[in-house]
Amino acid sequence: MVDRTGPRPESAGALSSTSVKPDTTASRGFVSRVIRATLPFLVIAILWQIASFYTKPYLFPGLGSVAKSFWNILTTWDLLSQGLITWARLVVAVAVSLVIGIPIGLVMGLSSRVDEFLRPIVKFIMGVPALNWVIIVIIWFSSTELRIGFVLVVLCTPVTVYCVYDGVRGIDRKLTDMVLAFGANPIQHVRLLMWPYVKASAFTAAKLNVANAVRTVIVAELVGAPLGIGKELDLAKNVFDMATVLAWTIFLVLMALIMAQGIEYAERVTLRWRGDSRRRD
């Protein structure tokens, strides 16, 4: 679209022309950014829609069908509640992984002996694929919630451990010297200096874990969960309902994005001191 809000160059003087230029440039920049961000999706959507004209609906359903399924999920409590169950599992798993991972990462960062002992274990756990854990928990536990929870927590906790560990190891040595110079005891040292760094690391871990957990939770739910998005996907798969599969996929991605945004907002509020644009010199 052509922006017609600014004065025409021939009717404006040199000064006024200069003064309106930034606004025009800014709005053009915004439009350009929006176009650049949406263009790839637009191209895929167009190609998908074209494919839907020439293929069977269970391969490439029309965008209208996908939108209808998505709307159906949002407006039908029985379906929406399945999404919320999966969301609750994600939130709990990420929270539990923080509760377990933060102290482990903190102690590993503080003690090289503990680091030496735990590091191989954490590395080993990180190397186990999600699907292997799913099989292991099916044998270990009978409770579905325990199975899913365990898989998510065991995959997220090492990430938290490493983030916190790196955070503690990255603390500015000069700040440590300052705190010790003023006579901090170990508890004051952790509370005053380390905890803020740990908090920053925990936010990073939470963001990584949300993405991690979203990818894993469906695998865990697909294997025998009676509730959740995984079950809904399984049902849709059985009747070749690709529109519903896509609708749930979009739901999952949006859920992950909203959670990530929420964490980022909390991070900005909690760690406002990290803003670096307000310095006076």
Added chain:
Amino acid sequence: MFAATSAAGTATPKLSVEHARKSFRQANGADVAAIADLSFTVRAGEYVAIVGPTGAGKSVLLDCLLGLKTLDAGQILIDGRPVQNFVREKKGHITRIFQEDRLLPWLSANDNAAIGLQMQGVAEKERRATAARWLDAVGLSSFKEALPSELSGGMRQRVNIARAFAPDPELVLLDEAFSALDDVTATRLRQDFKTLAQAQSTTFLIVTHSIDEAIFLADRILVFGAPARLMAEIAVPSRAFEDRAISDQIKDEVRRLIAAGARVQ
């Protein structure tokens, strides 16, 4: 020349460093001396500057004075007691003004200034009030709740100074406290610091590379060689900073000694 007023022979000095030695092992296994048989004393309420070439172990000495590092040999006494005992019993009574402000970026100016008091276990209300008074004194009344990222370099250094004074210290160590600032800010801050310091009954040990700063702030200058050892003590007359002839004479003498100390290295 200017005869140094030795602390020896007076009552127990505030600070006494006796035959201190400290070495560090390098990656290649060789030991490098940072402090080599260093002895000096400082009387209570005295302003003593330490100048010396780079690598003279001055910062290591300050770490030892705070009990953060231990000597290989010799001892450091505060009021006649080993420094480790003093630091343990009277927490926060030796404070340090760092070259870089070293403020905690998540704390307000007020909370940063109150860190020493917090370590001493002072109740929050009281420590905030005390820190606020010191921020007033250093001219930051309107910036008590500002984060370090919202302050200029000079302002942050003022918080650094307030933090060092707030716990009512018996000994304040200045570690190149004004060297990271531009000349105008450093000069103004030095003047403000001196005004504040003169109102206290505190003892000051001032490590600096600036001979002008040493002459301006100190009663006595200790010239160190590298590794840290006492090469000379120079008494600074009270009007030395204003009297160009005297200050030039002191500067020449200190420069000559530093050059000699550096050559030995």
